[in-house]
Amino acid sequence: MLFLDSLFNGVSIGAVLLIAALGLAIVFGIMGVINLAHGELMMIGAYTTYVVQNGFKLLGDNWFEFYIIFAIPMAFLVAAAVGLMLERWVIRYLYGRPLETLLATWGVSLILQQFVRSVSWSMFVGILLFSLLFFGGIWVLKKRLDFDRLRRPAIAVLLPLSVGIAIAASVLSGNLFKLAFTKPWFGAQGVDVTAPGWLRQGLELGSLYLPYVRLFIIGLTVVCVAGIYLFLQRSPWGLRIRAVTQNRTMSACLGIPTQKVDALTFAIGSGLAGIAGCAISFLGSVGPNTGQNYIVDAFMVVVVGGVGQLFGTIVAAIAIGTVSYLLGSGTIAALVSDVNFLSDFFSFFANTSMARVMVFALIIAFLQVRPAGLFPQKGRTVDA
Amino acid sequence: MSNGFGRRKFLLYGSASLGASLFLKACSNPQDEGTGTTGDSPGETGSPIAQSDGDVIKVGILHSLSGTMAISEKSVVDAEQLAIEEINNAGGVLGKKIQAVVEDGASDWPTFAEKARKLIDQDRVVTVFGCWTSASRKAVLPVFEEKKHMLWYPVQYEGQECSQNIFYTGAAPNQQIEPAVDWLLENKGNQFFLIGSDYVFPRTANTIIKAQVEAKGGQILGEDYIPLGGTEVTPIITKIKAALPDGGVIFNTLNGDSNVAFFKQMQGAGLTPDLYPTMSVSIAEEEVKAIGPEYLQGQYAAWNYFQTVDTPENKKFVEAFKGKYGADRVTNDPMEAAYIMVHLWKQAVEAAGTADDLEAVRKAAIGQTFQAPEGLVTLENNHHISKTVRIGEVRDDGMFEIVYATDSPVVPVPWNQYVADTKGYACDWSDPSKGGKYKMEGA
Numbered sequence: 001m002l003f004l005d006s007l008f009n010g011v012s013i014g015a016v017l018l019i020a021a022l023g024l025a026i027v028f029g030i031m032g033v034i035n036l037a038h039g040e041l042m043m044i045g046a047y048t049t050y051v052v053q054n055g056f057k058l059l060g061d062n063w064f065e066f067y068i069i070f071a072i073p074m075a076f077l078v079a080a081a082v083g084l085m086l087e088r089w090v091i092r093y094l095y096g097r098p099l100e101t102l103l104a105t106w107g108v109s110l111i112l113q114q115f116v117r118s119v120s121w122s123m124f125v126g127i128l129l130f131s132l133l134f135f136g137g138i139w140v141l142k143k144r145l146d147f148d149r150l151r152r153p154a155i156a157v158l159l160p161l162s163v164g165i166a167i168a169a170s171v172l173s174g175n176l177f178k179l180a181f182t183k184p185w186f187g188a189q190g191v192d193v194t195a196p197g198w199l200r201q202g203l204e205l206g207s208l209y210l211p212y213v214r215l216f217i218i219g220l221t222v223v224c225v226a227g228i229y230l231f232l233q234r235s236p237w238g239l240r241i242r243a244v245t246q247n248r249t250m251s252a253c254l255g256i257p258t259q260k261v262d263a264l265t266f267a268i269g270s271g272l273a274g275i276a277g278c279a280i281s282f283l284g285s286v287g288p289n290t291g292q293n294y295i296v297d298a299f300m301v302v303v304v305g306g307v308g309q310l311f312g313t314i315v316a317a318i319a320i321g322t323v324s325y326l327l328g329s330g331t332i333a334a335l336v337s338d339v340n341f342l343s344d345f346f347s348f349f350a351n352t353s354m355a356r357v358m359v360f361a362l363i364i365a366f367l368q369v370r371p372a373g374l375f376p377q378k379g380r381t382v383d384a
Numbered sequence: 385m386s387n388g389f390g391r392r393k394f395l396l397y398g399s400a401s402l403g404a405s406l407f408l409k410a411c412s413n414p415q416d417e418g419t420g421t422t423g424d425s426p427g428e429t430g431s432p433i434a435q436s437d438g439d440v441i442k443v444g445i446l447h448s449l450s451g452t453m454a455i456s457e458k459s460v461v462d463a464e465q466l467a468i469e470e471i472n473n474a475g476g477v478l479g480k481k482i483q484a485v486v487e488d489g490a491s492d493w494p495t496f497a498e499k500a501r502k503l504i505d506q507d508r509v510v511t512v513f514g515c516w517t518s519a520s521r522k523a524v525l526p527v528f529e530e531k532k533h534m535l536w537y538p539v540q541y542e543g544q545e546c547s548q549n550i551f552y553t554g555a556a557p558n559q560q561i562e563p564a565v566d567w568l569l570e571n572k573g574n575q576f577f578l579i580g581s582d583y584v585f586p587r588t589a590n591t592i593i594k595a596q597v598e599a600k601g602g603q604i605l606g607e608d609y610i611p612l613g614g615t616e617v618t619p620i621i622t623k624i625k626a627a628l629p630d631g632g633v634i635f636n637t638l639n640g641d642s643n644v645a646f647f648k649q650m651q652g653a654g655l656t657p658d659l660y661p662t663m664s665v666s667i668a669e670e671e672v673k674a675i676g677p678e679y680l681q682g683q684y685a686a687w688n689y690f691q692t693v694d695t696p697e698n699k700k701f702v703e704a705f706k707g708k709y710g711a712d713r714v715t716n717d718p719m720e721a722a723y724i725m726v727h728l729w730k731q732a733v734e735a736a737g738t739a740d741d742l743e744a745v746r747k748a749a750i751g752q753t754f755q756a757p758e759g760l761v762t763l764e765n766n767h768h769i770s771k772t773v774r775i776g777e778v779r780d781d782g783m784f785e786i787v788y789a790t791d792s793p794v795v796p797v798p799w800n801q802y803v804a805d806t807k808g809y810a811c812d813w814s815d816p817s818k819g820g821k822y823k824m825e826g827a
Contacts, residue, residue: 009618016616179710188455190644192676200678202654211652284615285644285674289452293615293641328619330626352619353582353609 014321039291045277083270126170306373451491
């Protein structure tokens with residue numbers, strides 16, 4: 001029974017780590033992009049869940065029980081859309097420059113955090129107006145043949161003009177509608193995502209008690225992994241992604257639209273982060289720094305598993321989850337209670353806080369032995 | 385591609401967006417750094433006007449408006465601004481309006497010290513209302529002592545401090561943690577499990593709780609800490625089930641996001657409040673709103689103030705707050721403590737007849753009473769205030785049902801009487817020979 005209990009708990013922690021790391025593994029493994037904004041994409045998924053939940057609350061209790069079914073695809077789509085924008089506007093200029101990508105995505109993560117803290121209707125109106133006027137204006141002017149000559153004066157006129165109008169509209173609407181417009185949508189304080197009633201209980205099997213929300217996350221993780229596997233191995237776009245991963249130049253020569261492949265991969269990785277955000281919102285908090293709690297663990301999983309290896313990521317997540325559970329819950333200390341010295345040693349680490357220290361130490365030790373992770377990729381692809 | 389996004393374009397966009405963000409910041413500032421009055425007095429923060437120059441008295445507000453602590457401290461600033469506005473609308477202090485200079489400590493302790501210095505030297509404020517974390521208070525303490533200046537501090541804390549330069553209007557441990565433990569021992573059983581975040585306050589608080597529970601015949605069956613912000617609590621739930629298979633009391637000193645994870649996962653694991661009643665000391669109305677009342681219903685929290693406290697003063701306070709900041713805002717204990725400390729300062733200034741002579745204000749402050757939203761409070765000679773202690777049970781609407789309240793305000797004890805190092809010591813600033821830490825007679 002103890003064994004079954006530990007197994008379930010280890011796997012359930014592992015599943016949370018895995019679902020958080022899955023999108024990261026794809027973007028990092030396939031594209032070589034270290035995306036520090038991954039946590040914020042999870043946060044966006046969590047906030048999407050919150051919005052969907054509030055929508056369903058308005059519809060009544062019966063609908064509320066099933067909002068998850070809509071929240072998951074919505075979280076995927078919203079996060080994927082944000083990821084797509086991120087790739088188009090920032091990351092595609094930085095391919096092959098990992099350090100710059102690292103810094104840029106970190107910047108993006110800070111912007112996203114501050115955005116959800118302070119976004120209000122008046123700010124939204126301002127941003128929308130600015131984008132419409134400025135980018136719309138450029139888009140219209142681009143149709144003219146002499147655009148190259150016009151570019152600089154056009155920007156010089158359009159930019160201050162649209163900034164001015166946007167700010168004026170934002171301040172005006174704030175003054176006109178007062179609190180209703182200036183009050184942040186979400187605010188700096190976290191928001192409350194409540195799982196439907198049936199997810200808040202657990203399944204009782206003898207002395208074993210399995211929380212439904214854990215079972216749900218394990219199931220969701222399995223579905224996501226299977227979906228990604230099938231997509232990469234069986235679909236035409238999956239084939240293209242694998243081809244670009246192996247040899248970008250040759251793929252381009254053979255007519256594969258590598259830019260589209262990049263955008264698609266990044267969007268899917270971001271979408272998976274959104275699903276992860278939806279899942280963790282039933283376990284923990286939903287606030288501006290929600291994703292930050294998971295990003296370090298997610299990177300650990302990817303690095304231990306071996307970059308670019310889906311299978312390695314799975315094994316690493318389950319292994320790290322199980323080890324941290326066994327250490328933190330004192331199971332190991334109880335197992336070796338006959339040997340005084342060992343028992344003292346493990347009791348010292350039998351504390352959630354200290355277990356984390358030990359897990360990190362173990363990971364560092366492991367990476368000394370196998371620097372490329374559990375299942376290093378063979379050949380000469382990853383760094384290319 | 386390469387000339388599509390050149391240096392020139394980058395510079396252009398960069399400077400434009402920088403300019404825009406600066407402009408936006410300037411626009412949003414009047415809201416944050418407002419003067420409390422509706423903008424009729426010069427609100428420039430940098431100008432070195434002398435103390436009580438002209439028709440205004442300058443006070444400092446020093447809290448985190450950015451960074452991790454902004455979540456909690458922003459609403460405390462709102463409460464302080466409300467109190468200042470009320471006082472100004474009623475004619476001000478000594479016939480002068482109060483003007484608040486708001487500084488952002490940015491959740492960074494050295495910044496707090498730096499801004500405290502700036503408020504005192506440059507803005508020449510007559511007092512500062514501020515700080516939340518013990519770390520920020522400890523960082524500004526030397527500044528206030530060096531300048532012989534005055535800080536009002538509104539948050540419950542771990543005690544073991546008694547500065548002449550600080551007035552503490554939140555609870556000392558004997559006004560929150562100790563009565564909560566007593567109540568649990570009396571009503572909920574004597575087997576305890578302690579859980580907290582891994583930093584100073586929970587570890588200090590748990591030391592006190594352990595000493596107290598053991599002194600009163602209870603048992604501590606387990607103790608665990610999560611790193612601040614940690615969200616994986618499965619190992620702790622296993623430990624709680626192993627240590628307390630038939631139920632028991634959980635004393636929770638977790639802070640921040642970990643609370644959300646803890647209560648969500650505890651409910652999922654089937655640990656219900658009837659078997660595992662949980663007492664929290666850092667969950668108030670705002671936190672309940674963020675976690676979701678569904679997960680907290682039936683759990684307990686100990687504070688001096690809840691929004692549901694039934695006094696005419698509280699009704700007025702809640703109405704005024706909602707009127708100023710929106711109907712969906714809630715009030716909580718630190719906000720109330722912040723609100724009353726502004727009024728206590730005002731009374732002290734009026735009693736002293738001056739705002740500039742800090743020594744006189746300090747003397748006049750001792751013994752001041754105020755009919756606060758939480759009930760009558762008195763500023764004692766140890767610079768802490770006597771407050772009523774309450775225990776609330778979370779209702780389904782996220783408010784607290786008050787299940788216990790002391791009959792009269794509890795006198796504050798800054799030096800803890802369960803901890804060996806401080807047992808027998810007390811603080812008395814009304815008597816220069818006693819000061820911040822003296823040995824009580826018969827101890």
